[in-house]
Amino acid sequence: MGYVIIALFVLSIALLGLSFSQRDHYKELEQEVEQLSISAMQEIYKMKKKMRVFEEELLQSETSQFSQNTQPVLHFDYYTKKQILTKYEQGMSISDIAKSENATTEEVTFIIEQNKRELS
Structure with a gap:
């Protein structure tokens, strides 16, 4: 053991x-x-x-x-765009339209360029 x-x-x-x-x-x-x-x-x-x-x-x-890119930022409603186009058709200058609508001339020119078909 x-x-x-x-x-x-x-x-x-x-x-x-x-x-x-x-x-x-x-x-x-x-x-x-x-x-x-x-x-x-x-x-x-x-x-x-x-x-x-x-x-x-x-x-x-x-x-x-x-x-x-020179396209401006657009913040306008339909009514303001129509006013801009109407004033342009009446022969108002772009700078005068910009002053009356509190916008820049580039914005007004861009809106007019966008809507040339409606103006013709």
């Missing part, structure tokens, strides 16, 4: 030593997941940076396009 206890004790020490010498699979898996998350964060950062640059370029192209 004493030999069995000593044999079991020696076997347990051997197995304990063997368990410390083996690789830890969970630690390797944890390191792989950590590497994947780091690379994913780097890719997300790069994509956000590219999107920021793209948005800036898009805004710059829109502002340059807007400054090149």
Whole structure:
């Protein structure tokens, strides 16, 4: 009986030593997941940076396009447009029409250009 206890004790020490010498699979898996998350964060950062640059370029192209586009922003209702066209048909100058309707000459000219078919 004493030999069995000593044999079991020696076997347990051997197995304990063997368990410390083996690789830890969970630690390797944890390191792989950590590497994947780091690379994913780097890719997300790069994509956000590219999107920021793209948005800036898009805004710059829109502002340059807007400054090149001379069409005014029209905020006139149907009645005001009809008044402008009627005054133009009566022979009033564009600058006088703009003053009477609180508009710019570009807006008045644009309304007249848009509605040339109605004037003919």
